[in-house]
Amino acid sequence: MDATKNLAKVLADIADAETSAGRPAGSVGLVAVSKTKPVEEIRPVIAAGRRVFGENRVQEAQSKWPQLKAETPDLELHLIGPLQSNKTADAVALFDVIQTVDREKIAREIAREIKKQGRAPGLFIQVNTGSEPQKAGIEPDAAAAFVDLCRSELGLTIRGLMCIPPFDENPGPHFALLANIAREAGLEELSMGMSDDYPIAIAFGATQVRVGSAIFGARNTH
Ligand SMILES: *Cc1c(COP(=O)(O)O)cnc(C)c1O
Numbered sequence: 716m717d718a719t720k721n722l723a724k725v726l727a728d729i730a731d732a733e734t735s736a737g738r739p740a741g742s743v744g745l746v747a748v749s750k751t752k753p754v755e756e757i758r759p760v761i762a763a764g765r766r767v768f769g770e771n772r773v774q775e776a777q778s779k780w781p782q783l784k785a786e787t788p789d790l791e792l793h794l795i796g797p798l799q800s801n802k803t804a805d806a807v808a809l810f811d812v813i814q815t816v817d818r819e820k821i822a823r824e825i826a827r828e829i830k831k832q833g834r835a836p837g838l839f840i841q842v843n844t845g846s847e848p849q850k851a852g853i854e855p856d857a858a859a860a861f862v863d864l865c866r867s868e869l870g871l872t873i874r875g876l877m878c879i880p881p882f883d884e885n886p887g888p889h890f891a892l893l894a895n896i897a898r899e900a901g902l903e904e905l906s907m908g909m910s911d912d913y914p915i916a917i918a919f920g921a922t923q924v925r926v927g928s929a930i931f932g933a934r935n936t937h
Pocket of ligand 1: 748771795879910911926927
């Protein structure tokens with residue numbers, strides 16, 4: 716498995732999707748999702764020029780990224796998995812972007828930690844576009860009010876919205892729904908699209924895609 720070869724293909728696909736969608740070249744960011752992968756498999760992807768990475772567990776990220784960030788200071792690390800409130804301080808300390816703000820309690824704790832630490836990660840709100848009971852994310856019809864609360868009451872700067880569509884459904888309508896909610900809330904960034912559907916997400920306006928297995932191969936088991 717050659718991650719840098721896979722990466723080149725993903726970057727070419729992103730460029731093609733940008734062109735097909737009539738969007739400027741380079742307008743879609745790539746978050747390389749390295750969860751379950753050891754640092755030795757991540758280093759070649761950094762050496763190939765990638766700077767933005769995603770991890771879904773705070774503890775796993777703490778065991779991998781301090782050393783990688785020390786080697787390459789301009790890395791940007793995104794939390795893309797659910798955040799437990801007892802991990803909020805660690806997450807605010809380590810991550811540059813938290814994509815999974817999904818409830819009032821966690822938003823309040825993030826706001827408190829930002830004040831305390833004087834460090835403010837970029838924030839995305841996760842929307843449960845399929846209203847799946849087992850999935851994290853704010854309900855679509857509660858999203859606008861939640862964005863408001865984060866901004867006016869908690870003083871948080873929200874960059875955009877993130878979603879993970881139900882795996883067994885056509886993702887297009889979910890991407891369209893997320894784009895609509897963002898437009899109405901005046902949010903510019905859309906984090907949507909994974910290995911199976913990132914070109915579709917780009918057609919629906921994704922500003923960043925989160926791609927794991929198409930770059931790093933199948934996940935290692937924990
Ligand atoms: C694992 C994960 C990804 C990447 O998934 P792939 O299908 O391997 O590209 C993207 N987003 C989130 C939230 C994830 O947990």
